[in-house]
Amino acid sequence: MPQPPADTNSSTGFDANLLAFTHQLRGEGVAVGTAELLDATAAIGHVAWADRDAVHGALSATLAKSPEDRRIFDIVFDRFFFRAAEQAALDLGEPVAGSQPGDEDAARIDIEKLKQQIAQALRDGSDGSVRDMARLAVAAFGQTQGGSGVVGVDVQRIRRELPAEDARAAGIPRDRLRLFEKEVRRELERQTIERTRSLPPARPLGDLERGLPTGPAQDLAEIHKVIAQLRRKMATNGQLLRGQKRSNVIDVRKTVRASLQTGGVPVVLKQRPKRPKRPEIFVLCDVSTSVTSSSVFFLSVLHALHDSFRKMRSFVFIERISEVTEVFEKERDFKKISRAITTDAGVADVSGYTDYGRVWSEFLAQIESELHPRATVIVLGDARTNGRPAREDLFAQVAARAGRTFWLNPEPKLYWNYGDSVINAYAEYCIAYECWTAAHLSDFVEALTRPGTPRASQR
Amino acid sequence: MSTGPKTAEDLAAQLTADGYLADTQTALVAWLAIELGKPVLVEGPAGVGKTELAKSLSRVLDRDLIRLQCYEGLDEAKALYEWNYRKQLLRIQAESDGAGWDKVQDDIFGEEFLLERPLLEAITSEEPVVLLVDEIDKTDQEFEAMLLELLSDFQVSVPELGTMTSKSHPVVLLTSNNSRELTEALKRRCLYLWIDYPEAEHELAIIRLKAPELSATVSAKLVELVGEIRALDLKKPPSIAESIDWARALLLLGADSIDSKVFAETMSVIVKHRSDLETVAARVGMKLAGGDAATAS
Numbered sequence: 001m002p003q004p005p006a007d008t009n010s011s012t013g014f015d016a017n018l019l020a021f022t023h024q025l026r027g028e029g030v031a032v033g034t035a036e037l038l039d040a041t042a043a044i045g046h047v048a049w050a051d052r053d054a055v056h057g058a059l060s061a062t063l064a065k066s067p068e069d070r071r072i073f074d075i076v077f078d079r080f081f082f083r084a085a086e087q088a089a090l091d092l093g094e095p096v097a098g099s100q101p102g103d104e105d106a107a108r109i110d111i112e113k114l115k116q117q118i119a120q121a122l123r124d125g126s127d128g129s130v131r132d133m134a135r136l137a138v139a140a141f142g143q144t145q146g147g148s149g150v151v152g153v154d155v156q157r158i159r160r161e162l163p164a165e166d167a168r169a170a171g172i173p174r175d176r177l178r179l180f181e182k183e184v185r186r187e188l189e190r191q192t193i194e195r196t197r198s199l200p201p202a203r204p205l206g207d208l209e210r211g212l213p214t215g216p217a218q219d220l221a222e223i224h225k226v227i228a229q230l231r232r233k234m235a236t237n238g239q240l241l242r243g244q245k246r247s248n249v250i251d252v253r254k255t256v257r258a259s260l261q262t263g264g265v266p267v268v269l270k271q272r273p274k275r276p277k278r279p280e281i282f283v284l285c286d287v288s289t290s291v292t293s294s295s296v297f298f299l300s301v302l303h304a305l306h307d308s309f310r311k312m313r314s315f316v317f318i319e320r321i322s323e324v325t326e327v328f329e330k331e332r333d334f335k336k337i338s339r340a341i342t343t344d345a346g347v348a349d350v351s352g353y354t355d356y357g358r359v360w361s362e363f364l365a366q367i368e369s370e371l372h373p374r375a376t377v378i379v380l381g382d383a384r385t386n387g388r389p390a391r392e393d394l395f396a397q398v399a400a401r402a403g404r405t406f407w408l409n410p411e412p413k414l415y416w417n418y419g420d421s422v423i424n425a426y427a428e429y430c431i432a433y434e435c436w437t438a439a440h441l442s443d444f445v446e447a448l449t450r451p452g453t454p455r456a457s458q459r
Numbered sequence: 460m461s462t463g464p465k466t467a468e469d470l471a472a473q474l475t476a477d478g479y480l481a482d483t484q485t486a487l488v489a490w491l492a493i494e495l496g497k498p499v500l501v502e503g504p505a506g507v508g509k510t511e512l513a514k515s516l517s518r519v520l521d522r523d524l525i526r527l528q529c530y531e532g533l534d535e536a537k538a539l540y541e542w543n544y545r546k547q548l549l550r551i552q553a554e555s556d557g558a559g560w561d562k563v564q565d566d567i568f569g570e571e572f573l574l575e576r577p578l579l580e581a582i583t584s585e586e587p588v589v590l591l592v593d594e595i596d597k598t599d600q601e602f603e604a605m606l607l608e609l610l611s612d613f614q615v616s617v618p619e620l621g622t623m624t625s626k627s628h629p630v631v632l633l634t635s636n637n638s639r640e641l642t643e644a645l646k647r648r649c650l651y652l653w654i655d656y657p658e659a660e661h662e663l664a665i666i667r668l669k670a671p672e673l674s675a676t677v678s679a680k681l682v683e684l685v686g687e688i689r690a691l692d693l694k695k696p697p698s699i700a701e702s703i704d705w706a707r708a709l710l711l712l713g714a715d716s717i718d719s720k721v722f723a724e725t726m727s728v729i730v731k732h733r734s735d736l737e738t739v740a741a742r743v744g745m746k747l748a749g750g751d752a753a754t755a756s
Contacts, residue, residue, distance in 0.1 A: 035647050046494045057487040065651040
């Protein structure tokens with residue numbers, strides 16, 4: 001068990017460790033001020049340092065002050081003190097903690113029995129016994145099959161060895177399984193460190209780890225909160241869209257009134273406020289099965305956009321497109337809108353698979369004459385063609401006629417262009433954004449409302 | 460703070476004895492709050508025992524609980540202090556013949572004419588108290604700013620009297636349902652405690668504590684069902700308070716198991732929205748009938 005290194009560590013005291021820890025937290029975007037640091041130091045003084053939970057509790061109470069921060073805090077805490085403990089062990093030249101029950105024991109472990117024991121520990125054991133079991137599992141399965149050297153692969157392999165299906169039927173809560181996986185991962189990392197005698201380089205948290213939780217239940221509220229903020233932002237940022245007219249019109253009435261202060265001499269010229277140029281927005285939203293998880297997100301984005309931009313037309317598509325502008329104009333309630341769209345928008349086609357080529361041609365046929373250089377086209381979709389022709393030439397036509405074209409992709413950039421994703425073909429003609437967290441969305445909104453964004457394409 | 464709990468575990472045990480089952484983090488933060496003399500910001504969904512924590516803490520520490528319920532439009536006059544102007548008027552009238560202006564003026568802005576509201580009361584109390592500022596997220600940002608002086612230095616400035624510093628150090632708890640983001644300044648001055656829906660074991664222990672007459676099997680079943688209901692996408696997921704209510708309702712009905720009939724009858728105790736009722740009836744109620752048939756056969 002990784003103990004928080006206490007002041008026995010001669011080169012660095014606990015204060016220095018705490019400082020390094022808060023530094024990492026700041027690096028991950030948690031706002032930790034000096035006041036918080038002082039609090040944390042004071043709080044640490046009141047708990048037992050040997051008790052990991054107590055230290056964790058005291059630090060989290062003083063350093064991480066929102067549920068989002070808490071999530072990042074937990075990850076950073078685990079990582080930091082795990083690394084600190086391993087580093088200390090390496091420095092002291094001792095065998096890394098917890099590797100002993102490895103080789104000689106493993107020979108004696110009966111795999112079938114071990115599986116049972118693991119299931120038992122998962123069901124009603126303490127966290128500590130799960131940790132022990134993880135250690136045994138690594139030793140046993142590692143010996144029979146040999147490690148692949150890649151931690152993630154090994155974790156999956158061990159996970160598969162478990163009687164997982166029966167386990168779930170036997171009522172093992174999912175979070176226990178997850179805990180087990182985490183312990184296995186940690187044990188494997190520990191062995192790697194022991195083998196190579198060095199720590200792998202620290203890496204910042206990936207977006208994947210800090211992304212919004214994707215459980216359907218809690219997500220919606222989260223999204224609505226973000227959207228509400230976005231709406232305000234759009235309302236204020238929208239002002240920036242006011243025309244870039246070169247010549248201004250003098251407001252005679254105001255100028256005369258201002259001139260009273262200077263004895264009737266119009267020293268200060270008052271100009272008429274510029275009328276904002278309403279952007280015209282066309283939104284195409286994919287509602288097929290491959291984006292099911294994000295389509296709620298997208299529909300609420302659509303909803304918010306409709307509230308902020310008067311001149312806007314929206315379409316949903318799977319195989320064909322269908323205009324839903326009216327639905328949004330008639331209904332204010334989000335739930336009713338999403339029901340109306342999913343039931344009678346007329347997009348629920350035979351296969352349920354997206355056909356981008358057809359979508360573009362239909363869109364062009366319906367809308368081409370209405371596209372103009374001040375129009376903005378936004379596509380919400382994952383660019384997965386299901387093997388059908390991408391027809392980027394048609395998309396290029398759309399992009400050429402519209403002023404700006406954006407693509408919001410609900411997949412992490414990592415998965416772009418894998419499998420049947422053809423986002424790169426389209427990205428030539430538009431600006432593609434990955435958009436699966438609120439932060440991404442607000443990045444995009446900034447780009448959208450920024451005046452004078454260059455016409456799409458990097459070519 | 461010579462008396463009272465010595466360690467966080469000690470405090471947890473005392474809270475349990477009082478009928479509040481605190482998890483380790485809750486007990487730890489509460490204990491740190493007492494030790495460090497810092498206010499605690501408690502956040503979490505409605506009905507997980509945020510307010511109850513303050514009440515129980517006041518009993519354990521043997522202190523008075525002063526509660527300030529926040530709402531939109533709450534202002535200084537209702538939270539901090541107000542001049543008792545009627546009394547001031549009386550005073551002026553009574554003295555109008557003899558005394559000079561200066562004397563009366565000095566007199567009428569004395570502590571005697573100050574109406575203490577909860578915050579000032581907590582500050583001026585001779586005995587240490589527990590101050591509960593409930594649902595701070597309901598107030599306006601300006602009110603939050605006003606609290607800052609109190610939270611960081613435990614003092615209140617009354618322009619006519621000067622600064623009033625606390626005689627005893629109160630334990631301050633602020634609760635929030637997270638309906639709006641609180642300002643950084645406020646958060647910086649507080650310890651932070653997030654209370655979530657409890658894990659099944661913990662909730663079972665709470666139910667057993669609050670409704671001890673309910674049989675163990677029914678309680679376990681109840682906790683399991685509530686957990687299932689919480690996993691659904693509801694407008695208002697049932698909280699601990701509601702599980703306790705449900706346990707007591709079952710007790711009153713003398714139910715010895717939760718079958719679909721009992722569930723349909725008592726469902727309204729834990730689910731408070733019409734649309735939610737439909738969802739729960741469809742998703743959980745149906746399953747329950749199947750489960751019972753299986754056990755019966």
